[in-house]
Amino acid sequence: MDYKKLIAAIRLCGSTPGVEQCKKCVYWEDGDIYRCIPKMTAEAAEAITELLAYKEQKEIAVNPFEDDDPYIECCGICKSGEYLRNEDGNRNVFCGQCGQKINWDALDALSDGEERKGK
Numbered sequence: 001m002d003y004k005k006l007i008a009a010i011r012l013c014g015s016t017p018g019v020e021q022c023k024k025c026v027y028w029e030d031g032d033i034y035r036c037i038p039k040m041t042a043e044a045a046e047a048i049t050e051l052l053a054y055k056e057q058k059e060i061a062v063n064p065f066e067d068d069d070p071y072i073e074c075c076g077i078c079k080s081g082e083y084l085r086n087e088d089g090n091r092n093v094f095c096g097q098c099g100q101k102i103n104w105d106a107l108d109a110l111s112d113g114e115e116r117k118g119k
Protein backbone atom coordinates (compact mmCIF):
# COMPACT_ATOMS: atom_id res chain seq x y z
CA MET A 1 0.00 0.00 0.00
CA ASP A 2 1.27 3.44 -0.91
CA TYR A 3 0.40 5.58 2.11
CA LYS A 4 1.26 8.85 0.37
CA LYS A 5 -1.04 8.14 -2.57
CA LEU A 6 -3.78 7.10 -0.15
CA ILE A 7 -3.39 10.33 1.84
CA ALA A 8 -3.55 12.39 -1.38
CA ALA A 9 -6.70 10.53 -2.48
CA ILE A 10 -8.43 11.03 0.87
CA ARG A 11 -7.61 14.74 0.82
CA LEU A 12 -8.81 15.08 -2.76
CA CYS A 13 -12.05 13.18 -2.13
CA GLY A 14 -12.73 15.20 1.02
CA SER A 15 -12.36 18.45 -0.91
CA THR A 16 -15.38 17.58 -3.14
CA PRO A 17 -13.40 17.71 -6.38
CA GLY A 18 -14.65 18.09 -9.92
CA VAL A 19 -14.55 15.15 -12.31
CA GLU A 20 -11.29 16.32 -13.95
CA GLN A 21 -9.58 16.24 -10.55
CA CYS A 22 -11.09 12.82 -9.79
CA LYS A 23 -9.68 11.42 -13.06
CA LYS A 24 -6.18 12.02 -11.68
CA CYS A 25 -6.93 10.05 -8.49
CA VAL A 26 -5.27 6.63 -8.20
CA TYR A 27 -8.65 5.18 -7.17
CA TRP A 28 -10.49 6.51 -10.24
CA GLU A 29 -13.04 3.97 -11.55
CA ASP A 30 -14.48 5.68 -14.66
CA GLY A 31 -16.60 8.04 -12.59
CA ASP A 32 -18.30 5.33 -10.53
CA ILE A 33 -18.15 6.67 -6.99
CA TYR A 34 -19.71 3.45 -5.73
CA ARG A 35 -16.48 1.68 -6.70
CA CYS A 36 -13.72 4.25 -6.14
CA ILE A 37 -14.79 5.52 -2.72
CA PRO A 38 -15.30 2.05 -1.14
CA LYS A 39 -11.94 0.92 -2.55
CA MET A 40 -10.19 3.98 -1.12
CA THR A 41 -11.91 3.87 2.28
CA ALA A 42 -11.18 0.13 2.61
CA GLU A 43 -7.49 0.85 2.05
CA ALA A 44 -7.70 3.77 4.49
CA ALA A 45 -9.13 1.48 7.16
CA GLU A 46 -6.40 -1.07 6.43
CA ALA A 47 -3.71 1.63 6.72
CA ILE A 48 -5.09 2.91 10.04
CA THR A 49 -5.22 -0.67 11.34
CA GLU A 50 -1.56 -1.19 10.41
CA LEU A 51 -0.52 2.09 11.99
CA LEU A 52 -2.47 1.31 15.17
CA ALA A 53 -0.78 -2.10 15.43
CA TYR A 54 2.61 -0.42 14.97
CA LYS A 55 1.79 2.17 17.65
CA GLU A 56 0.57 -0.48 20.08
CA GLN A 57 3.72 -2.53 19.50
CA LYS A 58 5.86 0.54 20.30
CA GLU A 59 3.96 1.04 23.57
CA ILE A 60 5.04 -2.34 24.94
CA ALA A 61 7.77 -1.35 27.39
CA VAL A 62 11.09 -3.16 26.99
CA ASN A 63 14.03 -3.35 29.38
CA PRO A 64 16.66 -0.62 29.05
CA PHE A 65 19.52 -3.11 29.19
CA GLU A 66 20.84 -6.32 27.65
CA ASP A 67 19.37 -9.42 29.27
CA ASP A 68 22.82 -10.95 29.57
CA ASP A 69 24.40 -7.76 30.89
CA PRO A 70 22.16 -5.47 32.94
CA TYR A 71 25.06 -3.07 33.49
CA ILE A 72 24.96 -1.77 29.92
CA GLU A 73 22.04 0.58 29.25
CA CYS A 74 20.50 0.02 25.85
CA CYS A 75 17.10 -0.23 24.21
CA GLY A 76 15.75 -3.78 24.25
CA ILE A 77 14.72 -3.45 20.61
CA CYS A 78 17.33 -1.47 18.67
CA LYS A 79 20.14 -2.05 21.22
CA SER A 80 21.15 1.62 21.10
CA GLY A 81 22.02 3.24 24.39
CA GLU A 82 22.61 6.63 22.86
CA TYR A 83 19.05 7.98 23.01
CA LEU A 84 17.61 6.51 26.18
CA ARG A 85 18.28 9.72 28.08
CA ASN A 86 17.95 13.39 27.22
CA GLU A 87 20.82 15.86 27.21
CA ASP A 88 20.49 16.34 30.96
CA GLY A 89 20.80 12.61 31.56
CA ASN A 90 17.16 12.20 32.47
CA ARG A 91 15.34 9.08 31.31
CA ASN A 92 13.27 9.25 28.14
CA VAL A 93 9.93 7.45 28.16
CA PHE A 94 10.60 6.23 24.60
CA CYS A 95 13.85 5.28 22.90
CA GLY A 96 14.98 8.22 20.78
CA GLN A 97 16.37 5.84 18.16
CA CYS A 98 13.47 3.48 17.44
CA GLY A 99 10.55 4.89 19.47
CA GLN A 100 10.06 1.85 21.70
CA LYS A 101 8.69 2.51 25.18
CA ILE A 102 11.27 1.85 27.89
CA ASN A 103 10.55 -0.02 31.12
CA TRP A 104 12.75 1.88 33.57
CA ASP A 105 11.10 0.05 36.47
CA ALA A 106 12.98 -3.07 35.35
CA LEU A 107 16.25 -1.22 35.80
CA ASP A 108 15.20 0.16 39.18
CA ALA A 109 14.16 -3.34 40.26
CA LEU A 110 17.75 -4.53 39.92
CA SER A 111 18.51 -2.09 42.77
CA ASP A 112 22.15 -2.90 43.07
CA GLY A 113 23.07 0.76 43.34
CA GLU A 114 25.84 0.55 40.81
CA GLU A 115 26.24 3.21 38.16
CA ARG A 116 25.56 1.92 34.67
CA LYS A 117 27.52 2.75 31.61
CA GLY A 118 26.11 3.70 28.22
CA LYS A 119 26.58 1.59 25.14
Ligand SMILES: [Zn+2]
Pocket residue numbers: 075076077078079080095096097098099100
Ligand atom coordinates in the same frame (compact mmCIF):
# COMPACT_ATOMS: atom_id res chain seq x y z
ZN1 LIG B 1 15.39 1.67 20.51
